[in-house]
Amino acid sequence: MTGARDGLLVVDKPAGWTSHDVVARVRSLTGTRRVGHAGTLDPMATGVLVLGVGKATRLLGHLALTDKAYDATVRLGVATLTDDAEGEVVARADASGVTAAMLDRSVAALTGPLQQVPSAVSAVKVDGRRAYARVRAGEQVQLAPRAVVVRTFDVVAVRADGTALDVDVRVECSSGTYVRALARDLGGALGVGGHLVALRRTRVGPYDLSAARTLDELAGEFVMLPLAAAVASAFPRLDVDAATARRVGHGVPLPASGLSAGPVGVFGPGNALLALVQDSDGRARPLAVFVD
Secondary structure, three states, rough: OOOOEEEEEEEEOOOOOOOHHHHHHHHHHHHOOOOOEEOOOOOOOOOEEEEEEEEHHHHHHHOOOOOOOEEEEEEOOOOOOOOOOHHHHHHHHOOOOOOOHHHHHHHHOOOOOOHHHHHHOOOOOOOOOEHHHHHHOOOOOOOOOOEEEEEEEEEEEEEEEEOOEEEEEEEEOOOOOOOOHHHHHOOOOOOOOOEEEEEEEEEEOEEEEOEEOOOOHHHHHHHHHHHHHHHHOOOOOOEEOOHHHHHHHHOOOOOOOOOOOOOEEEEEHHEEEHHHEEEEEEEEEEEEEOOO
């Protein structure tokens, strides 16, 4: 691909790649450095990673705040420093006595609004430094709980592995939820410890695996979701006339749209994307203006 365009990519991230590795590859494919991603995935994880190119990078902060869905495997009976398979084992227990009823009760208790403590080895900042950097420097890190919502936490399958149990789960949750922390807390509630051994993100907001392409596929045929289509698919839509469109282009607030508490896409004549706005104090105020 030569020359930068504006649009969204839904990438099926491979295991072993950091989110930044994927951004670097897309920068190489597009020939522009104006590429970013919404919602980091750990290197061990695979699945939906939403990237923006050009002006679409201005959408990413808003897309990162949407609900996400995952397929995951939790190993009960083994706890690790990082709450996932990449960390040092810190405790083992016999999980063979965990029954289906016990598992269902513990999963139900971790569904709904929660105060979740993020994994210590995470990107959360503590006094200006990432928590993972402090842990790797030998510091003891205790993070404050944060409000999250786990909308769905379903057990799909259970397999015995010696004294451990591997539990396949399906999770739908709010932005900021750590599935690693869910694995840790599930093991803690059952008294046997637990950690995450596999994670695949299946959806970010409206974008799921059906829209995702691998990096190899993108190298063969680079296709993006155009910026206007990306906004229309992710946010409520407000259509305005030509006179109003000129005002929007100059960043002038509009009367409140009443369409959503969150961002709203504003379109002018000819399906022209104008801006992303949000209602505040009786006005629809611009979050991003896309008119040249």
